Every structure is written in C-alpha cells, then in structure tokens.
Amino acid sequence: MMNTETQQPTRASAAFALAAAIACVFNTALAWAKDAYAPLNTFMASLTGHHWITHALADCIVFVGLGLIFMNTSVANKTDPKRLVSILTWAVVAASLGLFAWYLLF
C-alpha cells in the first residue's frame, strides 16, 4: 500500500491548481461577456484606462485570491488529486477552445 503522503499534492499546489482552473474559465467568461455587452467593456476601460489591463488584473485577483482562500480551507485538499489534474487540464482546454470558437462564430 502506498503512503498517502505520496498521493497528495501540497496544500499550495492543490489550492492554486483549483484556483488556476477557475481563473481560466473566468477569463473566457469575462471575454465573452465584455464582447457581448459593450457597456461592460466601457466600464472595464474606465477603471484602468483600457479594458485589457482591467481584464488582466481581474484574472490575477481571481487566481491569487482564490488560491489563498483555498489554501486556508480544505476545498482543494479534499478533491481527489487525479481529479484535480483533470479539472485543470479540461478547464484550460475548454477555456482556450471557448475563446477561439466565440471569435470564430460571433
């Protein structure tokens, strides 16, 4: 039987993996939203001078903020580690293809 410690990622690794998955999906959702709803784009531009800068900052805040929250809770650590890798991988694939498909179709 394998030692359970060898089957668990560190707390930080698990927390930020889940945060990265959510931040990637958030990034695509925000890109869709500001493309579909011009006032949001204008509002984001008014915050920093350009919508792209606000978008970058929002992604960083979601990634770092959720990572720190998940580190202090057991949400990420309770998730099956293999599932965590799959969640991150599929979140990145879906978010990337989602961006391409959106600008291809709309």
Add this chain to the structure above:
Amino acid sequence: MNITSRDVILLAHAAFGTLAGLAALWVFVEALNAHPGNAGRMYKAALIAAISMGATWILGGYWYVHFYPVDKAIILKGPWPFSHNLFMETKEHLIFITGILAFYLPIAVRDKVYAKPIARRMVLSVAMLIVLTDLAAEGAGAIIHQGVSIALQRGNEKGRQ
C-alpha cells in the same frame, strides 16, 4: 537603420513568449526524468517560465494598448480582417490562460515531483499546456503580422495602378 521603441517592444514581447515556452518545455523534460538531483534545476526553469511570461504580458500589453490600434485599422481595411477579428481577439485573451499556468508552474514544481506520481502528473500537464497555448499564441502573432503585411502590400499595389 531605424529601429524604434515600438519595434523593440514587439520583438522583446515575442522573444520572452518564446523563452517562456522553451522554459516550460525544459520543465516538462526534467519532470519526465524527475529525481532529487534535478529538483532545483526544474524549479529554476519554472521560475524562468513564470518571469518570462510576466515580461511578455507587460511588453505585449504595453504594445497592444499604445501601438496596436494603428495596425488594427490597417488590418481591418485589408484582405485579412480575420487576423484581427479571430486571431488577435483570441490571442489577447488566450495569453492570460498561458500566464496563469506559468505563474502556477513554480508552485506545482515546489512539490516533491520525484517522489509523488501525482505531483509529477500535475507538472507534466501544466508544462505541456503552457507549451501548447504558447505555441498557439506565437502562431496567432505571425498571422496578425501577416494581416498587416498583406494589407500594406495590397495598398501599395493599388497605389501603383
């Protein structure tokens, strides 16, 4: 020779993007053969990927905000408007995903990749996703550049006729 800051920023953006992708590939190869002896080297490579990605974000963002509107107008009047409408629009948001992964990579590599199969699996997945999304961004950059180039070329041809 007339090299402007606009040119330097754009080329540095592409160079740091390539460096980030190569560093992530380096991490991937080290993780395939993970052992206690290469843990430090793998961490350094992950840091290079994260720092280079940060640099390419800042340089690319500065260029996009200050210089790209001129290129965008040229592209949209040319025969390849899709190089902005599809490729630039995708690239300017896809690069955030590559960045998030690159910033996460050093955290994943800090785990005992040589001892934990799950940590190795995570590092291999993240490093490969960085390489693939980075290559997609590099390819999109080439198509955007071609969109400007073709528009200017066709414009010159029409001017001569």
